[in-house]
Amino acid sequence: MKRIAIIFFLLTSVPMVSSAQIDPSLLQAGLDALNSATLTNAQVAAYSRQAVQQMDAQNPVAGPSDPYTLRLNRIVQRHRTVAGLPINYKVYKVGQVNAFATADGSVRVFKGLMDIMTDSEILAIIGHEIGHVVNKDSHDAMKSALRRSAVRNLAASNSGVIGRLSRSQIGGVADYLLGASFSRRQETEADDYSYTFLRKNGYNVLALATSFEKLAKQGGGGGRLTQFVSTHPDSKARADRIRARARKDGLIR
Ligand SMILES: [Zn+2]
Numbered sequence: 001m002k003r004i005a006i007i008f009f010l011l012t013s014v015p016m017v018s019s020a021q022i023d024p025s026l027l028q029a030g031l032d033a034l035n036s037a038t039l040t041n042a043q044v045a046a047y048s049r050q051a052v053q054q055m056d057a058q059n060p061v062a063g064p065s066d067p068y069t070l071r072l073n074r075i076v077q078r079h080r081t082v083a084g085l086p087i088n089y090k091v092y093k094v095g096q097v098n099a100f101a102t103a104d105g106s107v108r109v110f111k112g113l114m115d116i117m118t119d120s121e122i123l124a125i126i127g128h129e130i131g132h133v134v135n136k137d138s139h140d141a142m143k144s145a146l147r148r149s150a151v152r153n154l155a156a157s158n159s160g161v162i163g164r165l166s167r168s169q170i171g172g173v174a175d176y177l178l179g180a181s182f183s184r185r186q187e188t189e190a191d192d193y194s195y196t197f198l199r200k201n202g203y204n205v206l207a208l209a210t211s212f213e214k215l216a217k218q219g220g221g222g223g224r225l226t227q228f229v230s231t232h233p234d235s236k237a238r239a240d241r242i243r244a245r246a247r248k249d250g251l252i253r
Contacts, residue, residue, distance in 0.1 A: 041103075041139065044103050044139050044142050044143055044146075045103050045104040045105075045139075046104070047142060047146060048102040048103040048104040048106070048138070048142050049102075049104040049106070051102070051142075052102050052104065052106040052108070055108070056090065059092045059094060060092065060093040060094065061090050061091070061092060061093070062090070062091035062092075062093050062111075066091070066093075068091040068093065068111055068114060069090075069091055071114065071119070072089055072091050072109060072114070072122070073089070074119070075119050075122055075123050075126075076089050076107075076123070076126065078201065079123075079126075079201075082130050082134070082197070083130075083134045085105045085130075085133065085134070086105055087101075087105045087106075087107055087130065088105060088106050088107070089107045089108075089109070089126075090106075090107075090108055090109075091108075091109050091110070091111060091114065092108055092109070092110050092111065093111045094110050094111055094112065095110075095111060095112040096110050096112045096113075096227050096228075097110065097112045097113045097116065097215070097218055097227065097228050097229065098110040098112065098113060098227040098228045099113050099125050099126065099129055099228060100129060100180070101126075101129035101130055101132060101133045101138060102133070102138055102142065103133060103136075103138040103139040103142050105133065107126055107129060107130065109122065109125075109126065113125065113228065116214055116218070117211055117214065118207070118210075120203055120204060120207035121207045121208075121210055121211035121214065122211075123198070123203065123207065124194055124198060124203075124207040124208040124211045125194075125211050125228075127193065127194030127195075127197040127198055127208070128190045128191060128193070128194040128208070129190070130193070130194075130197070131189065131190035131191070131192070131193025131194055131197070132182065132186065132190045134193060135186065135189055135190065135193065137182050137186045137190070138180075141180045141182070180231065181230075181231040181232075182231075184234075187232065187238070188238075188241075191208065191238055191241070191242060194208050195208055195242060195245065195246075199249075199251075205242065205245075205246050205249075205251055206242075206243070206246060206251075206252065208239075208242050209239040209240075209242040209243050209246070210239070212232075212235040212236070212238045212239035212242070213235070213236065213239045215228060215229050215232065215235040216229075216235035216236040216239065
């Protein structure tokens with residue numbers, strides 16, 4: 001019991017948002033804590049930030065004066081902080097139709113998505129992704145990714161002692177960022193979050209419906225890989241649900 005208290009003292013000294021790498025001994029302490037107690041929000045955010053930094057290093061990030069960055073900045077300029085959470089935005093110049101957000105408030109939008117969506121549709125999808133963060137879906141997914149990583153490491157070491165989380169294992173945790181798929185209920189709630197976000201800020205909520213209709217069309221064809229579609233099935237049904245809600249709210253006839 002005394003040992004756990006010491007571990008928590010160490011972990012709570014990890015800053016919530018930091019550009020510095022996490023000390024490996026703190027990662028070790030974090031893995032020990034995974035088996036005995038829940039991670040705090042700040043710890044999950046710190047691990048998420050580390051994983052996003054690794055993703056940024058491995059992907060072509062659009063520079064500050066790149067037309068894609070300038071366009072995204074224009075789209076999100078009123079939304080640098082959402083629900084009290086500071087958001088940092090970047091474009092990956094990758095042809096995939098994809099976007100994701102992580103528990104530390106990082107939003108990454110892919111060039112392939114920006115190429116097929118209007119500004120309002122991009123904001124609608126960002127609203128959906130931020131919904132996953134605010135609803136703590138991203139937090140829970142990161143936590144289970146860390147837990148799985150710890151379990152794999154234990155099996156590999158075969159020593160009965162959980163080893164240190166290496167840089168490459170942090171990369172393994174980063175995989176969840178691209179392939180995370182949430183439950184149908186979580187997806188519906190993220191859609192509802194985006195709908196409310198758009199409505200509250202004076203945008204047309206139908207952008208959420210048309211973005212899903214575009215994704216539904218992408219699903220069948222070859223060509224560009226549409227990872228967002230594979231983790232977000234039933235795009236057509238979701239678009240229909242959003243239209244029905246807009247009709248009920250008197251926003252369309
Ligand atoms: Zn989603």
